Amino acid sequence: MCEGLICLLTAGFLAQAAPLDRAAAGHEIAAQFQELSLPVPTVRRVIVCHGFACKYRTLIHFGAGDHAALQRLMAPPAASPERERAAVAKAVAWFGRRIAPEAGTAGAKARAGPLSSGDPSQFDCVEAALNTTSLLLMLEDLRLLRHHRVEPTASRWRPLDLEVHTTAVLSEARSGRKWAFDAWVRNSGEVPDVRPLDDWYRGN
Numbered sequence: 001m002c003e004g005l006i007c008l009l010t011a012g013f014l015a016q017a018a019p020l021d022r023a024a025a026g027h028e029i030a031a032q033f034q035e036l037s038l039p040v041p042t043v044r045r046v047i048v049c050h051g052f053a054c055k056y057r058t059l060i061h062f063g064a065g066d067h068a069a070l071q072r073l074m075a076p077p078a079a080s081p082e083r084e085r086a087a088v089a090k091a092v093a094w095f096g097r098r099i100a101p102e103a104g105t106a107g108a109k110a111r112a113g114p115l116s117s118g119d120p121s122q123f124d125c126v127e128a129a130l131n132t133t134s135l136l137l138m139l140e141d142l143r144l145l146r147h148h149r150v151e152p153t154a155s156r157w158r159p160l161d162l163e164v165h166t167t168a169v170l171s172e173a174r175s176g177r178k179w180a181f182d183a184w185v186r187n188s189g190e191v192p193d194v195r196p197l198d199d200w201y202r203g204n
Contacts, residue, residue: 028152029133041134043067043141048103048134049127052117058103067142069094074144081147081172085179088139088148088170089191092181095135097189108188125166128184129153132168132192136181147173154180156201169197 078084100106180200
């Protein structure tokens, strides 16, 4: 669930259902980070947002040991997109555990709502999506993704719930089919909910 100005990131979310070329996707991803005055993450440094509306920002440095851990999680190179998604989901869980001691987010709960606003141990959905995207970009930059490409975050709005919800996204390199990697619906350090983005939009 989004709060306050952070929901500005969801503007134009319906357009994200259409395929983007790689340059356009890269520009849109960068814009989503810049919306919160965040640098685009690198393989060596990531600013983790937490506490709702990015009230807290923790710089995490990643070294050779972290990269080796990701390489082990992604090895051997997956023979299919399905196997690669399973490996990526484990990497997302690893990322949650890796950042927790420094960011203080080991107690982050699934589906944290407005009552958790201002609690530095919790994430709203946009923070969870951007943090997950940081990990996905790291995997891409380390050339550990063979079957997928990182996409801008996607958002859905359900009028009856008055709720906007955001997720990280990968697309299959060959088919272009998009997949949601939704970490907000899981506790800290757990594998994300991975499903076709079309199903995720419908809330299935």
